[in-house]
Amino acid sequence: MLRSWWLAGLALVIGLAVAVPQFRGGLYWVGGVELVVFAVLAWSWSPLMFPRSVGAERARQDGRPVIYWRPGCRYCQRLRFRLGRDARRAHWVNIWADPLGAAAVRAATGGNETVPTVALGGQTYVNPDPRWVRERLRERR
Template identity: 55%
Template sequence: MMRAWILPILLVLCGSVVAAAQIVKGDVGTAAVLLLVFLLLAGVNSPLIFPKSIGAQEAQRRSAVDGRPVVFWRPGCTYCMRLRLRLGRDAGRAYWVNIWRDAAGAAAVRAANDGNETVPTVVVAGRSHTNPDPGWVREQLSRAV
């Protein structure tokens, strides 16, 4: 759990230091802007922008019932963020599995990617797709029940 928050915490701390240095120089406006930028970066890199993660076994069970894709992801992954942001509101319809919190999810990703934990890995109808196009994932979501 803590590993997912290391980058966001570091971004907040660095932003605070940079903003404090600007305040000491007397440039409060720049300090506020820089702190805001670092806070936004921390938010985007945090697990908060992703839908609630569930376990791999539960996600695969649910997917077998309704056909929705299972997305294996990890915090800090730029490709995962791209997929999440490009899916928009539709992202909540997929089943998201954080491989840093779920050992079975990490094992499933390694099995699909020759031993590598390459994410995002999307599973649709039992077939794995590594770093698929967000438009394709959206299409799969629209086909699901």
């Protein structure tokens, strides 16, 4: 399954388009700061920020919690940041790359693709509190 890099790439291209005129005008400090800001934004939108996505079919097989997400979703990013290392205790399913994952989210949310959606113990939770998710993941050690 390919990981989606288009949003991160777009952020880098825009960052370069904004920073290069600053560099040409001799404003190296401003251009450097702008480039760093867009690089951080690109990283936060890249698949590197999230654990490797697996297919929804495989994610449901071993009983670990499943977190459905999509690139660019600020609520997914918030959840990922707040989970820290505990994020690797769950399977992450990118609904843009996995049609079965998108269908599972639509079934749980009444037809919408609202993410993050967490499937845990036969129940689904839409945009749950990151502290609650972290506690559930730590309980499953």
